[in-house]
Amino acid sequence: MEIISVIIADDHVIFRKGLRAILNEIAEVKVVAEASNGQELLNTLKTQQADIILMDIKMPVMDGLEATELITKKYPNINVIALTMHEEIGYFNKMIDAGAVGFLLKKTNKDELERAITMVMEGDNYFSQEFITSINKHTLPKKTSNISISEREQEVLELICKDTQMQRFRKCLV
Known part of the structure; x- marks a missing residue:
């Protein structure tokens, strides 16, 4: 399997660094850049290619929703996976409508993160099992x-x- 290049977009430095450390433990994954907001991410994409972007939703300057809309139009080969603390169905719907192909909660574990990246690279969508279970409890x-x-x-x-x-x-x- 080829190396999967990932960019992390999140406004919390310590979260980005911790996520990078976890991703570095996955042999097939290489973190090629980090961004603290959507605008910084768009600037990064002018010079740095990526297969996957792990995108926070709430960020200053430009949020993950707006950035996802712009990225999926301008860079259709890049897969965006929302990685957020927001468990509300509204955020999920907005990110999927914007073009995200995955939705993970920040409390996910390494195995699910790896599974999400792998499945998205294989052309599937991936939605956090914990998120789906939580939504089902409230909506069914x-x-x-x-x-x-x-x-x-x-x-x-x-x-x-x-x-x-x-x-x-x-x-x-x-």
Whole structure:
């Protein structure tokens, strides 16, 4: 596997340095640059290529949402993964609409971070399992006795809740 070049965009220096140290433990990943805001990131991209950008959402000067919109239009080969502390569905929707192909919470671990990078490089989307579970708890209606669904519909719903990776979902339904 070729080396995956990553840029970290986050306004907290200590977080960037810690994330860089974690990413340096992954053999296939090389952090090629860091940026403290979206404008700095856009300037960096004029001279530095990247496969993936790990993008914070809330940053000064230019936030991750605006930067993601601009980057996905100007650099369509760069994959943006949101890496944020914000667990609200609104942030998720805005980042996906802006062109992000992944959404991770900052409390993620190294294994999930590596899995997200790998899957995105393979052309898949990746959404944090913890985030999806949290959203499901708040958005799925409680089971009531008035609702009647078939066994197949129940199976589909369980797959949606258990596994958000749509490629695996499609394979299971065949």
